Amino acid sequence: xxxxxxxxxxxxxxxxxxxxxxxxxxxxxxxxxxxxxxxxxxxxxxxxxxxxxxxxxxxxxxxxxxxxxxxxxxxxxxxxxxxxxxxxxxxxxxxxxxxxxxxxxxxxxxxxxxxxxxxxxxxxxxxxxxxxxxxxxxxxxxxxxxxxxxxxxxxxxxxxxxxxxxxxxxxxxxxxxxxxxxxxxxxxxxxxxxxxxxxxxxxxxxxxxxxxxxxxxxxxxxxxxxxxxxxxxxxxxxxxxxxxxxxxxxxxxxxxxxxxxxxxxxxxxxxxxxxxxxxxxxxxxxxxxxxxxxxxxxxxxxxxxxxxxxxxxxxxxxxxxxxxxxxxxxxxxxxxxxxxxxxxxxxxxxxxxxxxxxxxxxxxxxxxxxxxxxxxxxxxxxxxxxxxxxxxxxxxxxxxxxxxxxxxxxxxxxxxxxxxxxxxxxxxxxxxxxxxxxxxxxxxxxxxxxxxxxxxxxxxxxxxxxxxxxxxxxxxxxxxxxxxxxxxx
Numbered sequence: 344x345x346x347x348x349x350x351x352x353x354x355x356x357x358x359x360x361x362x363x364x365x366x367x368x369x370x371x372x373x374x375x376x377x378x379x380x381x382x383x384x385x386x387x388x389x390x391x392x393x394x395x396x397x398x399x400x401x402x403x404x405x406x407x408x409x410x411x412x413x414x415x416x417x418x419x420x421x422x423x424x425x426x427x428x429x430x431x432x433x434x435x436x437x438x439x440x441x442x443x444x445x446x447x448x449x450x451x452x453x454x455x456x457x458x459x460x461x462x463x464x465x466x467x468x469x470x471x472x473x474x475x476x477x478x479x480x481x482x483x484x485x486x487x488x489x490x491x492x493x494x495x496x497x498x499x500x501x502x503x504x505x506x507x508x509x510x511x512x513x514x515x516x517x518x519x520x521x522x523x524x525x526x527x528x529x530x531x532x533x534x535x536x537x538x539x540x541x542x543x544x545x546x547x548x549x550x551x552x553x554x555x556x557x558x559x560x561x562x563x564x565x566x567x568x569x570x571x572x573x574x575x576x577x578x579x580x581x582x583x584x585x586x587x588x589x590x591x592x593x594x595x596x597x598x599x600x601x602x603x604x605x606x607x608x609x610x611x612x613x614x615x616x617x618x619x620x621x622x623x624x625x626x627x628x629x630x631x632x633x634x635x636x637x638x639x640x641x642x643x644x645x646x647x648x649x650x651x652x653x654x655x656x657x658x659x660x661x662x663x664x665x666x667x668x669x670x671x672x673x674x675x676x677x678x679x680x681x682x683x684x685x686x687x688x689x690x691x692x693x694x695x696x697x698x699x700x701x702x703x704x705x706x707x708x709x710x711x712x713x714x715x716x717x718x719x720x721x722x723x724x725x726x727x728x729x730x731x732x733x734x735x736x737x738x739x740x741x742x743x744x745x746x747x748x749x750x751x752x753x754x755x756x757x758x759x760x761x762x763x764x765x766x767x768x769x770x771x772x773x774x775x776x777x778x779x780x781x782x783x784x785x786x787x788x789x790x791x792x793x794x795x796x797x798x799x800x801x802x803x804x805x806x807x808x809x810x811x812x813x814x815x816x817x818x819x820x821x822x823x824x825x826x827x828x829x830x831x832x
Contacts, residue, residue: 526557
């Protein structure tokens with residue numbers, strides 16, 4: 344602590360940087376690690392593991408298809424209406440918080456911050472075409488409403504009734520084929536992206552677990568983190584600069600079916616890639632990623648202080664991260680931070696990362712347009728991201744599953760590696776049930792042939808015309824009663 348304070352004081356007096364911004368030296372072997380130059384002078388360390396496995400070109404299971412039909416309407420008064428139109432997407436895959444399925448409905452949400460906004464309100468589908476909730480709680484009647492009694496009343500009420508015009512309307516209508524991704528399939532790749540202050544080492548348990556199962560895994564170090572190069576300009580750490588790095592890494596290692604796993608700030612880069620390459624992203628996992636809001640740097644933040652001051656406060660920041668990022672703060676957690684090289688970045692990089700989190704496109708509409716199946720994992724003791732933000736994310740997304748871990752916090756993948764690995768593996772192997780084959784109408788033909796033979800017998804024997812006709816009528820009546828009895832059930 345005293346050494347950091349003296350270095351920061353010398354920095355302020357000499358107007359020199361207190362940090363030598365260079366890649367962190369790693370003592371790990373080079374096996375499985377690559378250094379990729381995404382731009383001239385911008386080198387990222389990437390851990391890339393291709394395990395030895397039996398080659399299986401195509402998935403063994405048939406999988407299932409999901410109809411993604413959704414209408415998103417944004418109004419100028421700050422309201423967002425999401426109408427789920429897909430039968431299977433909303434009835435079978437979109438789960439409520441209590442585990443029950445949610446029918447087709449229109450969801451109304453406010454385009455505000457997650458902490459100050461009310462939860463979405465579900466409006467029954469039958470009312471969604473005629474009644475729309477206004478910003479002040481008033482309702483507007485559509486074409487099915489009653490006409491006014493007199494023309495004067497209509498003219499007097501017309502100025503008060505302002506028909507809202509949507510600012511933006513997005514219609515999604517596509518079909519996604521979702522199959523199980525086993526480690527023996529060579530067309531599957533798993534990408535792990537860390538957040539601010541982390542490194543690829545925080546995924547150590549996950550990388551070892553899935554590589555042993557036969558999966559190809561890719562985990563990069565963000566610029567200024569781990570053993571990647573750290574430029575000395577703040578513009579190198581904006582969201583768009585880092586997202587471009589992740590896009591180039593993805594294009595380099597992508598397979599036919601790719602699964603993105605992001606943590607905290609890394610979730611935003613996964614969302615960006617899912618929008619850029621919707622056909623190549625098969626599934627996605629968000630770990631403590633927060634709500635579906637656009638990124639914007641905070642004006643009143645400790646990270647806006649000068650670099651030398653942040654360097655003086657670095658021990659305090661590391662202690663605060665340990666306190667808020669872990670459910671327990673013991674020797675084990677401190678050792679995890681040290682071994683996994685977490686929160687071991689220079690104050691210059693940390694300040695530039697927090698100041699460069701500007702991404703206005705990543706709002707609720709941006710997230711609502713995603714059609715990829717998404718697993719949300721949240722540690723209940725997380726003090727950085729409230730659980731309400733992940734709940735709101737699950738409500739906005741089309742195909743989302745929220746899993747809560749009672750013993751985890753923000754660094755849940757390090758605290759509960761077994762539980763996280765199990766959740767991720769189950770989600771990777773998950774596939775929707777295949778639709779049942781169409782029913783064959785082979786039973787109706789013998790009955791028709793039998794009825795025709797009865798008619799032939801009746802015509803050949805004139806003395807038995809009435810009994811045969813009565814029998815034919817009773818058999819037809821029984822055939823008509825069967826569908827009615829099923830409809831009542």
